[in-house]
Amino acid sequence: MNSFSLIWSNLFRRRVRTFLTLFSIIAAFLLFGLLRSVADAFDSGVEVAGVDRLTVSPKYSIIDGLPVSHMSQILATPGVAGVTHSTWFGGTYQSTANFFPKFPVEPRAYFEMFDEYIIDPAQLDEFERIRTAAVAPADLAEEYGWQVGDRIPIEGDIWLREDGSRRWEFELVGTYRIRDDENMFAGFLFNYDYFDEARIPETEGIISNFSVRVSDPDEAAEVSALIDAQFENSINPTRTATEAEANRQFAAQVGDIGLIMNSILSAVFFTILLLTGNTMAQALRERVPELAVLKTLGFTDRRVALLVLLESVLLCGIGGALGIALATLVLGAIAPDLAAFLGQVEMSAMTTFGGLGIAVLLGIVVGLNPALSARRLQVVEALRR
Amino acid sequence: MSIIQLNQVSRHFTKGRQKVEVLNDLDLEIEEGDFLALMGPSGSGKTTLLNLIGGLDQPTAGSVEVAGRQLVGLSSRKLAQWRSRNIGFIFQFYNLLPILSARRNVELPLLLTRLGGRQRRRNADVALAIVGLGDRAGHKPGELSGGQQQRVAIARAIVADPRILVCDEPTGDLDRETADEILDLLELLNREHGKTIIMVTHDPKAATHARRTLYLDKGSLVREAA
Numbered sequence: 001m002n003s004f005s006l007i008w009s010n011l012f013r014r015r016v017r018t019f020l021t022l023f024s025i026i027a028a029f030l031l032f033g034l035l036r037s038v039a040d041a042f043d044s045g046v047e048v049a050g051v052d053r054l055t056v057s058p059k060y061s062i063i064d065g066l067p068v069s070h071m072s073q074i075l076a077t078p079g080v081a082g083v084t085h086s087t088w089f090g091g092t093y094q095s096t097a098n099f100f101p102k103f104p105v106e107p108r109a110y111f112e113m114f115d116e117y118i119i120d121p122a123q124l125d126e127f128e129r130i131r132t133a134a135v136a137p138a139d140l141a142e143e144y145g146w147q148v149g150d151r152i153p154i155e156g157d158i159w160l161r162e163d164g165s166r167r168w169e170f171e172l173v174g175t176y177r178i179r180d181d182e183n184m185f186a187g188f189l190f191n192y193d194y195f196d197e198a199r200i201p202e203t204e205g206i207i208s209n210f211s212v213r214v215s216d217p218d219e220a221a222e223v224s225a226l227i228d229a230q231f232e233n234s235i236n237p238t239r240t241a242t243e244a245e246a247n248r249q250f251a252a253q254v255g256d257i258g259l260i261m262n263s264i265l266s267a268v269f270f271t272i273l274l275l276t277g278n279t280m281a282q283a284l285r286e287r288v289p290e291l292a293v294l295k296t297l298g299f300t301d302r303r304v305a306l307l308v309l310l311e312s313v314l315l316c317g318i319g320g321a322l323g324i325a326l327a328t329l330v331l332g333a334i335a336p337d338l339a340a341f342l343g344q345v346e347m348s349a350m351t352t353f354g355g356l357g358i359a360v361l362l363g364i365v366v367g368l369n370p371a372l373s374a375r376r377l378q379v380v381e382a383l384r385r
Numbered sequence: 386m387s388i389i390q391l392n393q394v395s396r397h398f399t400k401g402r403q404k405v406e407v408l409n410d411l412d413l414e415i416e417e418g419d420f421l422a423l424m425g426p427s428g429s430g431k432t433t434l435l436n437l438i439g440g441l442d443q444p445t446a447g448s449v450e451v452a453g454r455q456l457v458g459l460s461s462r463k464l465a466q467w468r469s470r471n472i473g474f475i476f477q478f479y480n481l482l483p484i485l486s487a488r489r490n491v492e493l494p495l496l497l498t499r500l501g502g503r504q505r506r507r508n509a510d511v512a513l514a515i516v517g518l519g520d521r522a523g524h525k526p527g528e529l530s531g532g533q534q535q536r537v538a539i540a541r542a543i544v545a546d547p548r549i550l551v552c553d554e555p556t557g558d559l560d561r562e563t564a565d566e567i568l569d570l571l572e573l574l575n576r577e578h579g580k581t582i583i584m585v586t587h588d589p590k591a592a593t594h595a596r597r598t599l600y601l602d603k604g605s606l607v608r609e610a611a
Contacts, residue, residue: 001489001505003496009484293480296441297494297541298469300462379441383476 007311010287021279022319025359028272029323030330032265032355033347037331039261041345052217053113054224055246056210059237062088065206066236068196073230074210079223082213084109087195087206090158091168093144093188100140101187102154103208104195107133113211116179117186123148123174127191134170134190139336141175148172152188159199168198209246269362276366280312284370291374292382305375312367313360320359324352388548388581389415389438394447396433396604407433408444409604417548420575420582422592425601431585432553434601438583439472439551440464452548469497473542473580477554479534481526487513487537488522494545512540516570532563539570543580550574552584556591568594 012018056074058064068085075083089102107128111117119127119135127133134152146152149172156166170190178186196204214223224240231238284291294304328347335345396408407430415421423431436442437449440456441464449456452471456464473494481490491509500508513519516536526534535555542550552571556564572594574580584595592598600608 001485001492001496002502005489006485006493006496009482009489013484289480290482293476293482294493295465296439296468296474296480298465298467298497300465302462380436383480 003307007307007314010283010307011311011315014283017279017282018315021276022315022322024275025272025316025319025362026323026326028268029320029355029359030327031268031323032358033324033327033351034330035261035265036351036354037327037345037347039258040348040351042257052214052220053243054212054214054220054227054240055243056212056227056238056240057208057246059228059239062208064236065208066210066238068205068207070231070236070238071210074212074227077223077226077230079215079219079226080212081215082109082113083210084113085192085207085210086110087192087208088158089154089156089195091154091156093152093154098144103187103189104192105189106192107135107189110189110211111176113213117176118179119174119176123176126173127189130171130173131191131194132169132171133173133194134188135174135176136172136188137186138175138177140188141172143336146172148174154188159195159203161198162200164200168195211243212240269358273362273366276312276316276362277369280308280315280366280370283311284308284373288377288382291377292379295377295379296383301375301377304377305371308374309364309367309371312370313363316359316363316366317356320356320362323359324355328352386417387414388417388419388452389413389583390448390450391434391437392448394437394444394449396430396437396442397445407604408437410447411604411606413599413606415581415583417581418575418579420572420594420596421584422595422598423583423585423601424587424589424592424598425607429601430604431601435551435553435583435585438549439474440468466497469494469545471547471549473545473547473550475535475538475542475550475552475555477557479526479531479538479558481534481537481541483526486523486525487518487529487540490526490537491540491544493541498545508544509540512544513537515543516540530563531559532566535559535563535567536570539567539574543574543578548581550580550582552582554585554587556586556588561590564588564591 056066056070058066065087071083071085074080084106086103086105089104091102092098093100107124111119111124123135127135136146141147152170152172154168154170156168160166161168192207212223212227214220220242227240228238291304291308294307295301299307324347331345331347391411391413394408394411394413395406398405398407411434413434423434425431433442437444437456438451440451440459443457447457454467454471456467459467482493485493488506488509491512492505495505495508498505510519510522513522516539518533518536518540521529521533521537526537529537535558539555550571555571556567559567568591571582571584575582575596582595584591586592597609599606
């Protein structure tokens with residue numbers, strides 16, 4: 001036997017209570033691992049976007065939209081090598097659980113702009129030729145079992161058809177893959193011309209944003225300023241930024257993801273703090289005579305306090321490590337489902353070690369008061385209990 | 386040669402505004418190898434005296450020298466270290482850790498030594514063999530009878546080979562027959578292993594196992610019987 005086995009034995013003296021507390025800690029750190037990784041995915045989506053492309057968005061809100069007529073002026077801007085546009089469609093495929101981004105685009109111009117999207121040229125021809133055509137990322141098509149030639153119904157929520165109906169139907173004419181999985185917004189793409197003609201007339205000619213290729217990435221800032229200057233006094237002012245910044249702004253429409261995640265985690269950890277604190281305090285109360293015996297045998301006040309503190313750190317450490325490990329496994333399983341919107345979601349070293357650090361800190365905070373009480377324990381008084 | 390020497394020892398407690406005098410100007414000398422029984426009515430100060438000798442408490446006044454060390458004024462840490470080397474404690478209710486096996490309970494004081502794990506285990510087994518529980522080493526306290534638990538407690542008290550054993554009513558929770566076995570064991574430790582034993586007891590029959598008996602009343606030694 002050594003001090004560790006003494007701590008270990010004490011930890012599991014009331015197995016049910018210890019396991020319940022342990023499960024709570026595991027659940028908290030599972031949540032921590034998942035939420036932090038999702039928040040990281042939002043940030044990493046921002047980072048992977050290239051700087052040779054710019055995104056022109058409505059200045060104040062993505063809800064405003066921009067007139068497609070801006071395109072000719074943008075194309076005429078010095079330093080601009082190409083431009084195309086896309087529109088956030090929203091919509092639901094069969095169930096709201098089946099989320100993936102959907103955009104009406106100009107087929108050929110879009111694939112020329114996003115050259116990391118790789119499509120069979122014959123399928124691109126079909127996409128351009130057939131007005132109701134659509135293409136999807138290969139993994140998305142595989143997930144839903146779509147075959148070329150299938151008709152894909154989408155229930156519109158933002159965009160209604162001219163006849164007032166919500167049902168849009170597209171014919172899948174091809175799939176594309178993404179080089180190095182590098183774009184978080186790869187989605188279900190369909191023909192803009194069909195979309196524009198079919199939607200209610202009041203919304204015709206409105207798109208969400210333009211993608212602009214700059215001739216020289218070093219001049220991206222100047223080009224960006226020139227584009228915005230042209231529309232500054234129009235009724236549809238723009239905000240031009242790198243794709244990274246545009247992605248960040250898009251995420252910010254939902255809210256401050258980091259703040260939301262951290263708020264949830266703070267509430268979870270506060271609850272765990274109280275729960276584990278109560279467990280440790282209860283464990284100490286039950287063990288007062290035993291701690292007094294240890295002191296009687298010659299264990300110093302400091303050593304007894306350390307035994308109590310390490311017990312708490314061990315409990316939280318085990319819970320934290322298991323929770324993080326479980327989160328890694330869960331993330332591995334659900335990452336493919338999240339990839340369509342969030343890009344690559346994985347447990348970073350920062351999250352892993354940060355989580356373990358928080359677990360140890362939690363153990364110290366929770367164990368500190370019982371440890372100090374154990375340290376102050378008067379042997380003679382405690383033995384009388 | 387005296388191993389325990391108490392001079393003019395007083396111990397007062399404060400209960401609210403009331404001062405309770407538990408020991409008054411007590412002088413006591415105990416020779417090495419002695420087996421002393423401390424008797425007296427409840428509240429006479431027996432356990433307080435035992436706690437002072439065992440380095441668990443400090444006197445309000447006077448000096449307490451045990452095993453060549455003046456205990457008055459020692460820090461809590463120094464006292465703990467001193468206890469681990471010099472005193473073995475035996476309690477009325479055994480005070481074993483219920484989560485540990487007999488062997489591990491006995492091994493506890495050895496965690497404070499520099500002995501390696503294997504040597505600690507060997508010493509614990511020897512101590513258990515001395516008290517006749519070599520075959521119960523793997524049992525937890527809850528699986529042992531009261532007498533067996535007290536034997537484990539005695540093994541724990543002697544495993545670090547202290548010079549002094551301090552026993553607070555060691556047979557108070559046992560039937561006559563088992564109590565006699567425990568007292569025989571204490572006598573053996575005194576006679577064969579040279580342990581100095583101070584035992585608080587209410588039981589006159591238990592006191593007959595000691596070499597001498599001291600009577601305490603209202604914090605003072607009132608008489609001595611050989």
